[in-house]
Amino acid sequence: MQVPSLVRRRAATFRRAVGESYRAGGVPAALGEVVRLTGELFARPVRTWREQRLDRSRRLDTRAEPTIEPSGTFDDAVGYAPIPVHHFRQLLRALPLGDPREFALIDLGCGKGRTLVLAADHGFASVVGVELDARLAHIARANTVAVPAASVITGDATDYAFPPGPVVVFLFNPFGAATLTAVVTNLEISLKETPRRLIVAYFNPVHRDVLDDSPAFRLSSAARHWAIYESRTVRPATLVRGDRESRG
């Protein structure tokens, strides 16, 4: 039956997380993890209810659809799931921006565009979604029809040409290391051509080593679910096309 197996899976996750905390920090860490996970258990249904209410009031369709049609140049696309609203809002508050009106936010792999609506609410001058799957991009356009700052491009993130002004690039684990490496190379080239403030906000940063290894970025902050990088004040001559390839 469905429910008992879900309960069993959750219980296993719970035991694993508490065990890891115990091994890392003993009894106090394990107790802390128990408190955190118990809080999560009660908070989750409330958050789901709030997200559904937001979708109804803004007429959004943001339901997860994990199957993907095209898979991108490097065949490593991750299927669509929307970022939890509370996480995205926390992440926006953690960005070292000053005034968001001075920045454009680009969501590479925007899915149905939930982030575009929330980022426009946060005050970004413009919000751009790039989405490989034409059907998802179509839904993102419908979701942002009442958001003048928003635009949605159907295409591969590796083909996107970044605008020359201050930019926040948002990634919710949209693709594998091969696509991310190509995107970071494009960002390095863009920074070399136009040195400027460029922030990468990477949620569920599975392949963060790609950014850790980039000479163009430094880690600005990291939390449980994300890592935020800022462009270094680069000496443009130090970056040459093909740098990343030669580093393997």
Ligand SMILES: C[S@@+](CC[C@H](N)C(=O)[O-])C[C@H]1O[C@@H](n2cnc3c(N)ncnc32)[C@H](O)[C@@H]1O
């Ligand atoms: C985990 S979802 C994130 C959705 C959205 N950013 C959010 O936070 O709500 C990842 C999305 O990236 C898209 N994607 C995967 N590879 C891509 C690529 N190479 N170019 C553009 N989009 C891509 C997928 O189709 C999927 O919609």
